[in-house]
Amino acid sequence: MASVSMCNEVIQPPRMFMRIPSKNGVLLTMPAFSESENAMACKLVTAYPRNVEKGLSSIIATVLLFDPDTGKVSAIMDGNEITTWRTAAASVVATKYLNNQTKTLAILGAGTQARSHAEALDLFFNFTQIRIWNHRYERAQKLASNLEKEGKSVVTCRNAEECVQDADVIVTATFSSSPILKKDWIKPGAHINAIGAGISHHSELEMELYEIAVIYTDDMSSAKYELKGLLDAGISIFGEIGEVINGSKSAECNKITIFQSLGMAVEDLVSAKLIYEEYKKMKK
Ligand SMILES: NC(=O)C1=CN([C@@H]2O[C@H](COP(=O)(O)OP(=O)(O)OC[C@H]3O[C@@H](n4cnc5c(N)ncnc54)[C@H](O)[C@@H]3O)[C@@H](O)[C@H]2O)C=CC1
Numbered sequence: 001m002a003s004v005s006m007c008n009e010v011i012q013p014p015r016m017f018m019r020i021p022s023k024n025g026v027l028l029t030m031p032a033f034s035e036s037e038n039a040m041a042c043k044l045v046t047a048y049p050r051n052v053e054k055g056l057s058s059i060i061a062t063v064l065l066f067d068p069d070t071g072k073v074s075a076i077m078d079g080n081e082i083t084t085w086r087t088a089a090a091s092v093v094a095t096k097y098l099n100n101q102t103k104t105l106a107i108l109g110a111g112t113q114a115r116s117h118a119e120a121l122d123l124f125f126n127f128t129q130i131r132i133w134n135h136r137y138e139r140a141q142k143l144a145s146n147l148e149k150e151g152k153s154v155v156t157c158r159n160a161e162e163c164v165q166d167a168d169v170i171v172t173a174t175f176s177s178s179p180i181l182k183k184d185w186i187k188p189g190a191h192i193n194a195i196g197a198g199i200s201h202h203s204e205l206e207m208e209l210y211e212i213a214v215i216y217t218d219d220m221s222s223a224k225y226e227l228k229g230l231l232d233a234g235i236s237i238f239g240e241i242g243e244v245i246n247g248s249k250s251a252e253c254n255k256i257t258i259f260q261s262l263g264m265a266v267e268d269l270v271s272a273k274l275i276y277e278e279y280k281k282m283k284k
Pocket residue numbers: 047049052057058059083087109110111112113114134135136139173174175176177180194195196197198261262263264
């Protein structure tokens with residue numbers, strides 16, 4: 001890989017994408033090391049959108065946790081739940097910093113990430129209404145009925161425009177390889193968490209939306225590769241969410257903001273370490 005993201009604290013090289021066109025699948029290798037946590041891990045994750053037809057998850061992940069002092073593997077753990085929740089947690093943080101109105105949440109998609117985003121965002125912001133649209137309407141209905149069982153106020157929408165109209169916070173979490181979210185539908189000041197990685201990480205939103213929004217991401221060094229299509233089209237990324245948190249970049253809350261989530265290995269690393277520590281406590 002051409003560059004390594006390395007501050008004092010974390011080593012996180014750009015992840016490796018191996019695309020397998022004949023299988024419509026991809027394998028990602030995601031290593032990270034943290035000095036302060038004294039922790040090292042590598043997540044291996046596949047994305048096979050057609051797995052749903054076989055009753056399997058489309059995202060399947062395994063995390064290897066290492067003893068950083070010896071390089072010996074200390075644990076091999078399922079990475080699906082880690083991926084599911086750490087991605088939603090990152091969106092909660094982005095939403096906390098980039099949005100000041102949290103009445104209506106609109107979710108495009110009804111799979112694993114749609115569910116974890118509905119749960120995690122609602123836990124933190126307690127939305128008045130959650131709206132769900134999915135290209136297969138019955139899946140939106142299924143997710144809505146599961147969320148309603150938890151006492152949430154959920155509405156399903158027949159089209160994406162109706163779903164996002166006047167929404168304060170929008171999540172896109174699909175495998176769509178063409179835009180499902182358009183500039184003209186979004187109200188001023190809305191915040192969008194763009195999660196899906198169909199053909200590319202930026203395929204769910206139309207280019208005109210990127211042109212007018214203020215764009216944040218999780219890791220600029222990965223963005224150089226993974227958002228190349230956007231950068232080549234002359235779109236600039238304003239900064240990392242971490243820079244908003246540490247005060248070196250402003251939160252442009254009055255404009256339309258996009259958190260372009262890529263997913264970071266360090267998120268998997270700290271999650272895996274926490275789980276391993278809890279496991280060791282239980283074993284005592
Ligand atoms: N940014 C990040 O860190 C992460 C991103 N992802 C991405 O998030 C997206 C969703 O992942 P999961 O919820 O785990 O998958 P899932 O398979 O559980 O859900 C996918 C959703 O997309 C819908 N969908 C599939 N094809 C579509 C199409 N052509 N047009 C519109 N909708 C379509 C499905 O009906 C379903 O609602 C994927 O693109 C995945 O790669 C997943 C994990 C982490």
